Amino acid sequence: MQNPNQTSERGKRRISASPIVNTLREAVSDWRKKEYAGASETSKQLLHYWFEEEHPDFQYYFAQREAIETLIYLYEVERLRNFFDIWRKFDTSQKIDPRAAEEVCPRYVFKMATGSGKTKVMSLAIVWAYFHKLHEPESSLSKNFLLIAPNIIVFERLKSDFADGRIFNEDPLIPPSWKQDWNVRVLLQDEFSTANPDGNIYLTNIHRLYSREQDENDNPVADLLGPKPGNAIEISSRELLHQIISHSDLLVINDEAHHVHEEDLAWYQTIQNLDSQLKERGGAGLSAQLDFSATPRRQTGTLFPQVVVDYPLAEAIEDAIVKRPILPDEKSTKDFRETPTDNAAMRYKPWIDLGVSRWQKYHELLSKIGKKPLLFVMADNTAAAKEIQNYLEETYKDLAGKILEIHTKVNRSGEISESKSNLEYLKKLRDAARMVDSDANPYHAVVSVLMLREGWDVKNVTVIVGLRPYTAEANILPEQTIGRGLRRMDARNTNWQERVDVIGTPAFEEFIRQLEKEQVEFETDTMTEPPAYKVIYVEERKVEQYDITVPLLTPAITRESKNLANLAIEKLEKKVIKRKHYKENEVLNIIFIDALTKEKADEHAYRMEYSKNPEQVISFYTKIVLQQTRNTGQFSTLYPVMRDYVQNVLFGEQVDLSDKEVLKQLSEPNTQQAVYEVFSKAINDLTLVEQSVEGSGESLRASQANGFEWSGETYGGEKQIFNLVACESNFEARFAAFLDGADDVAAYVKNNRYVHFQTEYLSHKGGMRYYFPDFIVRAKDAMFVVETKGLEDLEVARKDERMKQWCKDASRASGQSWQYLKVLEDDFKRYQFKSFEDIVTFIGGK
Structure with a gap:
């Protein structure tokens, strides 16, 4: 599930460094308000399904919506399919490099902050292009896709989403009535089979599309298609390329695409050559190239001119889509000094110790709800990394044997080599990439040199310790560095503002603060107190006396x-x-x-x-x-x-x-x-x-709920099984306090998506929806479902009637009395009820 509060348009926008983006945002917003005028029926239907229909436990972020809308608007409505036309339409105020207009196919760059869901947009684009090609007679798009990763780590992340079509089965991407028309085969490097005549998604590491050892003047595609013998990987790569260029058309999607945009790079040349190969075989060539990156910048810091979408880190932090980065305040580290020694652990000891101290506080807090926070230390070189690992192992018992020291071994081009001698290490990289966010993860800390650059997107990182001095030669941007710790642990829980503590040497902090130029606002902390958010979990000591059990009924509708x-x-x-x-x-x-x-x-x-x-x-x-x-x-x-x-x-x-x-x-x-x-x-x-409702013979117990994090209001209720009551309003907190103090209340629970008591009802438009009431109360002689209301809406009356009927059905099925109460905030303030029975009597007499 994704954040349910971010699908609608943002009010305040950060001004992009690209004038094209600023103008395009307005154009797309107006087009959205005009219900996608000028779009094809296929596009309208998909946009409606994705963003207007209700999807249980899922909703796309606004940033994802705006990205796919922008693509459809440019490609289909405005028919702007090269950069020069986009520039001429949306911004003639800036000069452009003429080479930017020399493109073999429509090329669109999406700048989206790390953790904001670029992969979701890729999947939306694939579904749109596929059905557009299938349903629109004049479509120039494709049903065949080449999804390219820059290295094995990014490949593994993409594989977890796309292998076996997982993302298309789990996300609400394909309208139910279109599922019979969706016939796409996902083919992975080394695992691909014959092509599917109806549609294919090829997922590969870029290195499989060219040989790194070839002369840089050679054609990287043609060489691999020639008769030159090679090892198993090279042979597999040739077969992959033969199959890719056997199609008449192809849409290319590049992840971490800041690698693509220098014309002397082999990646750029390979895409050019793919287009040529397709055309030489009588095909249409590449139908489009979609480039995704959080940092599509040149070494000078300027954006690539082809950027059409810009969702910056500052907005992602404000929208609570990613963690909020926190720096130590000046007082916390003013006495920290580097010790003049060759041992990196001793040299940077103050920062390392502070990082461990912060991790220990997160661990103490989050382990109560089954979370496994990670400490991430970035060293200057592999020798330093080993010294830091040894220090952590010897000094901190809670880290001993639980430290992963791992690096991306690179070849002379600075990329991860897939040479035969490196295969065992690549397997270690793959296994580690899969493991660190799993429930079975045995590690508490990661010490690395290059892993923080890209691809290693770990949700459980809560502390980053940066010890590496960055230079222009390092070709690493600040967002790439902290980006490895930005992904949220729990994207579902928008009531929790997650944070990542970023600790480092003065040079490292100066480097990170360059993000302030992009309007990222860093908060500071003394780094001495536990994190400000709370964890909500079941207290075992309360379960026997205060657990709430709800009978599960067969559906009424x-x-x-x-x-x-x-x-x-x-x-x-x-x-x-x-x-x-x-x-x-x-x-x-x-x-x-x-x-x-x-x-x-x-x-x-x-x-x-x-x-x-x-x-x-x-x-x-x-x-x-x-x-x-x-x-x-x-x-x-x-x-x-x-x-x-x-x-x-x-x-x-x-x-x-x-x-x-x-x-x-x-x-x-x-x-x-x-x-x-x-x-x-x-x-x-x-x-x-x-239909008639019966008891299912099963029940829902509040004590089965998983623990969760909370940044909102809480109440320390005793007559309920959680350590704290997670309240969505001050009225709910006051009502929880009332229940706790009422002598005639035996137990209660605040219902939420973790307790997960819900019932279906018919909306005012006639559709089936689901209703989560606020509280369940066990009084002396009966059970009560209680809704606390401040505002009324069109659905309230229907929810009320449905819950009243549910209580009748539950009473009949369980043999225990169930009643429904709706407590209005104005009544609660006005009448100052002394007991729960007073509320029951008052509402019954209304």
Whole structure:
């Protein structure tokens, strides 16, 4: 699950160093508000499914939404497929290097902070391109993808998401009604099989696409395709390349793509040559190149000109998508000095000891909820790393035998070598990359030289100790350094502002503070007190007396898709849309408003796009409705009813579905929404069936909840099983205190996603939703489900009725009395209840 609070547009934006990005943000925002005018039906349907539909326990971040929207807007709506056209459209104020416009295919660079979910955007782009190619007759995209990693560590991270199509099965990427059309094979380096004629994703390390030992003037693709004999890896690489260029088209996605953008690099040359090879074989070449990096910068610090999306670290920290980096305050380290000695551990002892002290505080706190925080020490060289490891092993018993010393062995080009002599070490790298974030991780600390640069994205790092003096020659950026510790331990829990303590020598801290130029605001800490957040966990001493048990019931509402066969046009609401008439070549105007001055900045006109294929339009309508009502496998049942309704009812008269004006009007959002509402209501009425509820024979125990972190308000309640009550408002804290002090309350629990008591209900739009009430209370003679309310919304009445019925069903199934209470904040303030029975009596008399 991802952060559920970040899908909507951010209010305040950080100004990007790229004028193109600043203008594009406004354009995409206006396009979003106009319901994606000018996009294809395929794009609209996917965008609606990803960002407008409710997905249980998952929602994309706004940064991810904006990134894929920007790609679709540029490629499909504006049809800007080379950098020069993008520059001319969105920013002519800056000079550009003419070479930036010399591209073999559309090329878009996405600057997204470490930990903000670049991989999710890659998967969105793959699904969009695949279905666009499948459904849009004139599509120039591809159903074949080459996903390139810069080294074995990044490869392993990507493999964990893409192997066996895992990300496409676990994330809400493919609309249910389209799943039968998704046929993509994921082929990994060394493990790939024959290509799938319907679609392929090739995942490989860049080194498999060229030989590092070749002369730099050689063609890195053609050489590998030649007859030159080689070892097993080189032979496998040739087979991989033969298979890749056997396709007529290909979309390339580069991860950690700051490696790509220097034209003398073999990576850049390899992509150029792939395009040439595809075309030489009669194919279309590369359909697009998507580059993802947190730091797409030249050595001078300037952004690559092709950047079209910029989600900076400062915004990711503010949005609580990544950890907040904390530095020691000046007083904490003012007396620290380097000791003049060749032993690195003794030289940097004050900083190392402080780092261990901070890790020990995190360990003491987080181990209570099963978390395994990591200390990450970055040394200057391998000899220093070994000295530091020895010092930690000998000095700290809690670290002895639990330190991973590991480095990325590199060849003369500065990359991880896959030579035969290095294979055993590569296996160690792979195993360590997989293990450090697992529940079985045996390590407490990692000591490394180059691992902090990229790819080693460890969620459990809570302390970074930097001892390495950085220079321009090192070619490492500040965000790459602290980026290894930015990923959150628990992306689900937005009520916890995670932090990573960054400790280091004055030279290291000066280097890190360069991020302040990018508007990153560092907080400081004395580094003496435990971290400010709290951990919530079950206290075993309380379980016997205060545990809460809830009977699990069979669902009250089920979906009977087979009932869709009874849908008849006579049963549908006659919502008539007035026919419109359009001028020939009518255009739509989009006005861009300057974010700062709020004045008109630009105006853009483009022709209204619409599908000229009536079958495609009716198919689109049908799939959207099936998607919204969560009915799969019913396309053939609904399609003829949809066609009949649109042709004979929607416009109040029979229309010719091939008429251009009818097709244009069917492409308008208002028309689409009217049809969706009519069909969704009718289908939900038919297929959502209430059924008799029985006890399942199982129960939910609050004591089964996992521990979690919390930065919000808490109350130290005694009559409940947790060490603290995690409250989402001050009213909830006051109500918990009331329950604790009420003599007629035996026990209670604050419900949350970890306790996970929920019940289904029908929303005001007729769809099935889930409801989590606030408290469960055990009184002397009955059980109570309690909702504490400050504000009312459209769903409250429906939730109330559903929970009242749940209590009746639970009472009948369990033989114990269950009742539902809704306590309003105004009533709680006004009447100053003395006992829980007072509340029950008051609400019962209302």
